[in-house]
Amino acid sequence: MSRKRWMVIGGLVLSAIVLSSVVWSLRDDVAYAQIAAGYAAKTTCSCLHVSARSLDSCLADLPEDARGNFTITEDADRVRASVLFGAISAEAIYEDGFGCRIEN
Numbered sequence: 001m002s003r004k005r006w007m008v009i010g011g012l013v014l015s016a017i018v019l020s021s022v023v024w025s026l027r028d029d030v031a032y033a034q035i036a037a038g039y040a041a042k043t044t045c046s047c048l049h050v051s052a053r054s055l056d057s058c059l060a061d062l063p064e065d066a067r068g069n070f071t072i073t074e075d076a077d078r079v080r081a082s083v084l085f086g087a088i089s090a091e092a093i094y095e096d097g098f099g100c101r102i103e104n
Contacts, residue, residue: 033083038090038102040070040081045092045100048074078103 040062047058055074059067071082079100082089091103 030088033088034090036066037070037081037083037088038092040066040072041079041090041092042100042102044072044074044081045079045094048079049077049094050099 043061044055044058047053047061048055051058055072059072062070069083071086073080077094078091079094080089080091092100093103094100
């Protein structure tokens with residue numbers, strides 16, 4: 001094999017190692033974001049539908065440093081919380097007589 005071909009193969013292997021290292025190092029952050037989105041959706045759903053408070057009042061219950069990171073939307077009996085521009089999200093649904101539960 002030629003030297004150029006070995007350089008290309010070596011570059012591809014090195015790129016694969018770097019990419020897998022980045023993905024491996026971010027796995028905890030992604031898990032944390034999924035938990036946080038579920039917490040925000042469930043807490044906001046319970047606040048809106050069980051406690052019958054306003055959305056602004058419910059958002060004040062979230063940790064102060066996390067409020068700006070979430071996008072929270074409500075649609076009838078559903079509340080969706082997302083982070084990272086919608087890449088990670090969770091949805092909570094209100095069921096009369098049972099309260100709120102996380103959908104996904």
